[in-house]
Amino acid sequence: MPNGAFIAVADPDLVGKVLRERPDTFRRPAVLAEVAAELGAMPGLFDSEGAAWRDQRRMVMQAFAPHAVKSYFPSLVQVARRLQRRWENAAAAGQAIDLVLARVPHAA
Numbered sequence: 237m238p239n240g241a242f243i244a245v246a247d248p249d250l251v252g253k254v255l256r257e258r259p260d261t262f263r264r265p266a267v268l269a270e271v272a273a274e275l276g277a278m279p280g281l282f283d284s285e286g287a288a289w290r291d292q293r294r295m296v297m298q299a300f301a302p303h304a305v306k307s308y309f310p311s312l313v314q315v316a317r318r319l320q321r322r323w324e325n326a327a328a329a330g331q332a333i334d335l336v337l338a339r340v341p342h343a344a
Contacts, residue, residue, distance in 0.1 A: 258289070273334065 242265075245251050254262050269283040281292040287309075298304065326333050 245254055263285065264283060269279070272279070272283045279288075281296050284292050287315065323333060
């Protein structure tokens with residue numbers, strides 16, 4: 237749990253308000269950027285603030301338009317099923333999975 241005050245929002249209308257007003261009113265926890273950096277992630281939509289966040293969001297949202305999602309959904313399902321099989325096989329064999337290596341396709 238984070239130190240200090242935080243709020244979780246589940247109401248769809250309030251979530252929409254938070255997303256529309258972010259980043260001007262709602263800020264991300266600083267620890268998010270620290271964890272992303274530790275994992276080797278490039279700065280992006282999930283840890284950006286202000287104008288950088290707006291620019292990132294504008295680019296990323298194009299990929300989430302309904303027609304775009306329909307075009308790559310079969311690939312998402314294929315990757316998810318492959319990952320599920322890999323994890324089920326590892327669990328059945330009692331093997332640990334290195335999640336850092338697992339996120340890099342050629343290293344897993």
